[in-house]
Amino acid sequence: MPRKEYQQKLDELREDVLYMGEVVQERLRMGLAALESKDDELANEVIERDYEVNEMYLELERKCTDLIALQQPVAGDLRFIAASFKIITDLERIADLATNLGNYTKQATRDLYPDVDVQGIGSVTLEMIESALAAYADEDVEACYAINDRDDDLDERCERASEIVVRDLIETELGNGTDETEVENMLQDVSRLLLTIRDLERVGDHAVNIAARTLYMAENDDELLF
Secondary structure, three states, X not given: OOHHHHHHHHHHHHXXXXXXXXXXXXXXXXXXXXXXXXXXXXXXXXXXXXXXXHHHHHHHHHHHHXXXXXXXXXXXXXXXXXXXXXXXXXXXXXXXXXXXXXXXXXXXXXXXXXXXXXXXXXXXXXXXHHHHHHHHHHOOHHHHHHHHXXXXXXXXXXXXXXXXXXXXXXXXXXXXXXXXXXXXXXXXXXXXXXXXXXXXHHHHHHHHHHHHHHHHHHHOOOOOOO
């Protein structure tokens, strides 16, 4: 294959990965919106359209495999293709976590703990994904480090949110003579809220993975990979 055509395929791969990233971000926005408004219809849409992201993933996996098998790339090109493959894996997993938000929306029975800012945490994760994909598009090394640093702040927010839920449950909810059925329902809702916080924290981890692979792709630097 002539170099010009080969480079075009590499450029197309980058564009396809970025498009998949846009779709996944939209799914996460939809999941967060469904959770906030208790919108079962929107939640169902997030759940039912997960197959679209899965199909994108399989198609891009095939493109990466073909480029490696047929073109035998070396050095920077090989790192780019390998990084792209790893990044689409992280994007597919973020889409799965967005689907979880849809499921949590359908299962929740009531509002709990308004002082736990799930939407604020979700906004941070969306910003991290957007920044990570921009770093991938531009091969921006400094942005990769900034995303990694921001994950520490996200982890702290998630930890504080989880502590609020557990402490309030222990100190107030379970000690006020609530009947057994009500306690069971409450525990289920609390469990879903904690799972939501955990899943959003994982979204941040996947954003860091994207940044780490971008750094390795651009600089052959594995500092953020481990």
